[in-house]
């Protein structure tokens with residue numbers, strides 16, 4: 196037995212359990228063809244997944260993941276029954292011959308059992324077996340943190356996405372089964388109905404989901420400024436239909452706002468859906484989970500509709516390769532809420548919204564987690580601090596045309612791709628023609644905020660402001676707005692070295708930084 200690096204995740208484990216000389220192949224997932232029968236009454240599932248793949252590195256052993264809570268009945272390649280071994284959540288399948296680089300193949304895993312039940316969906320995820328107010332079974336599934344292999348045999352990684360997914364969902368006749376993409380077939384049987392759903396765009400593993408409930412469906416359409424029409428599809432509990440028909444109108448306002456900022460909705464072929472769920476919400480691609488009781492917040496919008504749909508651009512179209520870089524999903528999406536407020540209610544209201552976010556910033560840990568560990572974030576800085584990092588960047592750039600073109604181009608450049616922080620950083624630097632590396636080094640990789648240190652001295656009747664940035668990043672330089680006259684803000688170019696500028700007022704207590712646009716600590720120090 197040799198210790199090999201397992202290509203599916205970035206951690207080490209034992210492979211080659213079937214054959215001492217086995218060589219684990221590396222592969223790119225092309226498609227999943229899933230069949231899933233859901234038994235709400237006894238909280239069980241039964242199904243199969245056909246994994247279509249292309250070989251990246253030759254081998255005669257194939258690895259995937261599946262929760263050890265679920266049994267595997269058999270694994271077939273064509274009519275051949277393949278041998279496999281399980282090691283906790285890892286499964287190794289033995290082929291009799293080496294599959295060469297570039298070869299395309301597929302295998303089908305037949306499985307079932309009692310899947311993990313979510314402790315606190317969507318954060319601590321798994322299956323949610325619930326009942327609606329009429330006593331009907333109501334089933335949801337959210338697995339962002341814990342991974343799709345809790346219910347599906349799959350590669351279960353953030354850096355590879357199937358280009359297509361077909362999901363046949365078999366549910367009792369009294370219920371409706373809803374999944375990602377478009378409904379392409381409904382087959383009614385004696386006791387069950389099978390709904391076949393299809394996506395035609397790359398989809399991240401945790402974005403694949405199922406919903407089962409006594410749903411009613413209604414449709415709408417969004418006519419885009421891009422001269423295209425997006426199909427809107429809503430699945431809600433029957434007794435909420437009237438409320439939903441009114442409340443979900445804001446989806447169109449959201450789409451219009453986000454398309455204007457980030458470019459066209461990334462999944463026109465697959466449509467846009469909101470599906471009522473027994474948990475708060477989740478950004479399931481083209482099948483957004485909605486469980487916010489049709490309530491608007493104090494700013495007049497439904498947080499779940501706006502936030503989870505914002506993820507269609509940041510998380511679903513642009514996906515982080517590693518969970519450690521999850522700020523790419525949450526920071527841009529949380530910032531998108533503020534942009535939504537700006538578009539719909541105006542800039543002053545957006546600043547108020549941002550100030551509410553700012554109060555929640557903790558600075559307890561860096562924004563980037565530990566790579567290759569399925570990092571778990573313990574605070575909400577990837578949301579609120581992330582939003583403020585982007586808001587601060589906009590204020591530093593001080594050119595809204597450039598800023599908004601950059602956001603749009605970011606979406607075009609990384610459309611339907613998996614990316615790293617480094618890629619995003621370098622794109623933003625190039626597009627804005629600013630060296631943003633020190634800025635991102637400070638704000639993403641150190642937990643502390645930089646401090647603008649200052650003192651004011653009177654020299655020959657003139658007041659001088661002495662200022663510098665205290666930062667672990669010696670090259671950090673930021674244009675920051677401060678009171679250069681009483682109640683008048685303008686830019687100083689702060690560096691880690693001391694700089695001096697004339698001030699037209701004497702009272703140092705009048706000195707402030709523009710805290711509505713910059714996330715920087717400020718500290719008055721002794722003159723030096």
Ligand SMILES: [Zn+2]
Nearest residue numbers: 502506525528
């Ligand atoms: Zn989110």
